[in-house]
Amino acid sequence: MSQKPLNVALIGYKFMGKAHSQAWRTVGRFFDLDLDPVMKVVCGRDAKAVAEFADRWGWEDSSADWEEVVKRDDVDVVDISTPGSTHAEISIAAAQAGKHVFCEKPLTFTVAEGKKMLAAVREAGVKHMVNFNYRLCPAVSLAKQMIDSGSIGEVRHIRCTYLQDWLVDPEFPMNWRLRQEAAGSGAHGDLGAHSIDLARFLVGEIGEVVGTKKTFIKERPAEGTSSGLTAQAGEGTEKVTVDDASLFLAKFTNGALGSFEATRLAPGRKNFNRFEINGSAGSLVWCFEELNCLDFYSTADPSTQQGFRRIIATEGDHPYAGNWWPPGHMLGYDHGFTHAAYNLTQSIAKDKPCVPDFRDGAQCVAVLEAVDASIESSSWAKVEMID
């Protein structure tokens, strides 16, 4: 490539580390870029494991010291794929060192911390992006275009469910996702954050919420070895300190109503991240388990032909899709991450804002926090609007 290099440092190298590595490896091959992403250095706490990862995935260097990595002169972007408890400290240090920041969701655990992160990237004048990858699926981006162009009229309802089943077995051992200090919350922030982002992207700002959360399995076998969403038990047991499930109702500032359900205890639901949106002139339905499909109902169709029609969002003129395979060839989970790497690279190259950004990440945290406030007060809670 003849473009200037864009040197990337990745912090965290397991589940999301792989997804982000795949994105950085692939993006310049399928998308025309104005900068050339270079996989410069990958970082984790276990020096041997991270060195092996670097070798396997093609990172030039590895390190067990993120504080040193974020200050390196040969790093332009810091990509954070570590548990949520680390996002604020790493993002702020990276921004203060003048690096662009790409951070996994949830951005952080409290609005106060989210505001500090936002202030740090703004003060440094760097680009910032939070990885709400599902809005970058072609079918979801298409839904946004259709809503904006009035295909379903005035939006009145959104029903979001994000259901998984990987924690349904009470013998599944502890890992960081079940500890409040590392994960912030359970299904609420892990899955609910994605639904909130989709709802904000497609419908608008959420103004008020009321909800509940529950931990059904309060104790689990202690952690032995764990890798991503699989684990082997160690000795003894440990208390679970996050929710298994969260439910809430929402009033949007534009008058729409929403319902949200997130759980990791729904047998048979693997990654059932679904929304149904009803407007005055039609409806749109999407589910990640069939991620290329968008179901559309239009009241404008002749009455004898009304019914949901399925759009397969793999045509060349569907968002992002034309960069991949010939029409009709399905995309998968990893493609959304490549779309994020594309958006960030181009926003840096062209000095344009990047979405979803840290404000989106912090606004999502404000909704999560308002649900917690509503549980505390057993009443509706207002969502703080972040500038």
Ligand SMILES: NC(=O)C1=CN([C@@H]2O[C@H](COP(=O)(O)OP(=O)(O)OC[C@H]3O[C@@H](n4cnc5c(N)ncnc54)[C@H](OP(=O)(O)O)[C@@H]3O)[C@@H](O)[C@H]2O)C=CC1
């Ligand atoms: N957008 C999406 O679809 C998804 C987003 N996520 C989000 O991505 C983030 C990471 O999750 P995931 O990849 O599943 O987690 P994993 O447990 O698979 O990986 C976490 C990584 O972070 C490293 N790490 C952990 N603690 C620290 C620390 N204190 N300092 C530096 N490195 C650390 C670990 O390596 P080591 O132990 O060697 O330090 C490991 O490489 C979370 O915020 C999660 O919510 C997760 C899944 C999907």
Ligand SMILES: O=C1CO[C@H](CO)[C@@H](O)[C@@H]1O
């Ligand atoms: O998108 C996702 C898929 O599932 C993971 C495990 O619950 C989540 O962390 C993640 O954000």
